[in-house]
Amino acid sequence: MTDMSEPEDKGEVVEAVADDAAETTPKKKSFKEKFSDFIAEYGAIGFVTWFGILGVTVVGFAIAFQFGLDVGRDADDPPLSGGLFESGAIWAAAYIASQAVKPLRIIATFALTPILARVWKRIRGQDVDAEQPSAEPRDEA
Numbered sequence: 001m002t003d004m005s006e007p008e009d010k011g012e013v014v015e016a017v018a019d020d021a022a023e024t025t026p027k028k029k030s031f032k033e034k035f036s037d038f039i040a041e042y043g044a045i046g047f048v049t050w051f052g053i054l055g056v057t058v059v060g061f062a063i064a065f066q067f068g069l070d071v072g073r074d075a076d077d078p079p080l081s082g083g084l085f086e087s088g089a090i091w092a093a094a095y096i097a098s099q100a101v102k103p104l105r106i107i108a109t110f111a112l113t114p115i116l117a118r119v120w121k122r123i124r125g126q127d128v129d130a131e132q133p134s135a136e137p138r139d140e141a
Contacts, residue, residue: 046113053109057098
């Protein structure tokens with residue numbers, strides 16, 4: 001006689017448990033999906049934050065280069081004199097440097113946009129807490 005509490009094929013049980021676990025475990029979203037959700041939620045505020053951070057980064061690097069940030073120049077080389085070519089070179093170098101820190105700008109955009117969205121809604125007089133669902137049930141009676 002076989003014991004009815006033991007399944008005949010333990011492999012089927014393991015597969016069934018693995019299938020149940022796969023169904024209950026939330027699928028991790030790809031960066032593309034997260035970015036799409038981000039744009040859907042924040043829209044224009046996200047773009048303004050992105051380009052604002054880009055502008056601050058480029059201008060910051062340009063100012064640093066103008067005032068002598070050493071980027072591998074020999075000590076005997078004269079500093080940039082400020083002519084048209086040199087000014088363009090400073091802005092080009094600032095843009096390239098800003099692209100080097102792009103991963104940090106992406107992180108900053110994702111971190112700052114929700115904060116800026118809340119501040120913008122408060123300035124405009126919209127109720128910030130009304131959009132966030134409460135964990136407590138409401139009495140509708």
